[in-house]
Amino acid sequence: MMNNKINLAILFGGASTEHEVSLSSAAAVIEHLDRSIYSLILIGITREGRWLRYLGDEDGIREDRWHSYPDCTSAFLSPDRSMKGLFELVGTEYRFTPIEAVFPVLHGKNGEDGTLQGLLELADLPFVGCGSLSSAVCMDKAIAKSLIEAEGIPVPPAVVLTAAQWAAGDRAGLERLPFPVYVKPARSGSSIGITKAHGPAELEAGIAIALQHDDKLVIETHIDGVEIGCAVLGSEEELFVGVLDEIELEGSFFDYDEKYSLRTSSIHLPARIGDTKTAEARNMALRIYRTLGCKGFARVDLFLSRDGRLYFNEVNTIPGFTAASRYPNMMRAAGLAFPDLLNRLVAEALNKRPEGLNNRARGE
Ligand SMILES: Nc1ncnc2c1ncn2[C@@H]1O[C@H](COP(=O)(O)OP(=O)(O)O)[C@@H](O)[C@H]1O
Ligand SMILES: [Mg+2]
Structure with a gap:
């Protein structure tokens, strides 16, 4: 047969x-x-x-x-x-x-x-998913942020610090960053190796931890507000966008435990940010997706500060993908059930024309 x-x-x-x-x-x-x-x-x-x-x-x-x-x-x-x-x-x-x-x-x-x-x-x-260049760029928070900043999209104030600089006593302009700051391995995920520092002692400790994961770090100022996620699917001409979600934090930050337990944080779907900010966040996410050369799919993460400003945080080119994960949930809320989402992703990979989706981002 x-x-x-x-x-x-x-x-x-x-x-x-x-x-x-x-x-x-x-x-x-x-x-x-x-x-x-x-x-x-x-x-x-x-x-x-x-x-x-x-x-x-x-x-x-x-x-x-x-x-x-x-x-x-x-x-x-x-x-x-x-x-x-x-x-x-x-x-x-x-x-x-x-x-x-x-x-x-x-x-x-x-x-x-x-x-x-x-x-x-x-x-x-x-x-399925982004190509080698775009995957590599999105993985490196220092490189992704500099490309996005060059596009005129706001990023949190940050410095890049290498292990060699740190060993040589070069503080790379760290003293200019107001506390609290996040100390991140440049290539991390699931918050592994990331700490939040409220003063110089925690900063030193955080740098030592992050250097165990990578020899390049991004140290950036805390943005007081909420985190906004945007699920994007497709390539250049035809992009489909999920419903935006919002992470509200009670504890310190969205660390590894929090991401998989949601003990003190809650995810709001849709994000409770009003139509104007939703449209702004969506457009910013699409610009970021295109600027970083994404295709297939990715989750674009933003911060919305209390004073109403949007900042780029990062792009996850293979975001968490359980049936309860943020990306599939955002797509489901936009009318794309998990099995259909999977079909669509494979069709994208095989370059088959997508069907049955009317939420096209073209011309926005
Ligand atoms: N500049 C910032 N302002 C506020 N929160 C931040 C900032 N940077 C990181 N965080 C917090 O730390 C978490 C993990 O940082 P992120 O850069 O997204 O790394 P990962 O790639 O590990 O997800 C974020 O989800 C957020 O809760
Ligand atoms: Mg993240």
């Missing part, structure tokens, strides 16, 4: 501090992908960076048991364009499975930062 299904590879896990987050996202993606359309090829990447083909179900991924399944085989994607697919090592033989599209459900380093995207571009394999 002919098999008309799309051979879709899902990459999950990853040699990243956000490995666990990826397991949750990937389990949700696998659970909601329509098996009458896709034939799934699951590829797990361990924390150490081993690639394994996985034949089990999504619970094994969610519960992080997947890598101990006895039928896992060593596997890798070929960079060779004449052999587009997965090679598995079975004893001394190899097995080849053709692949038509890849959905990297990986967060942070080695997955969301352009490295993997570079491999997929080399292989000429269509994939």
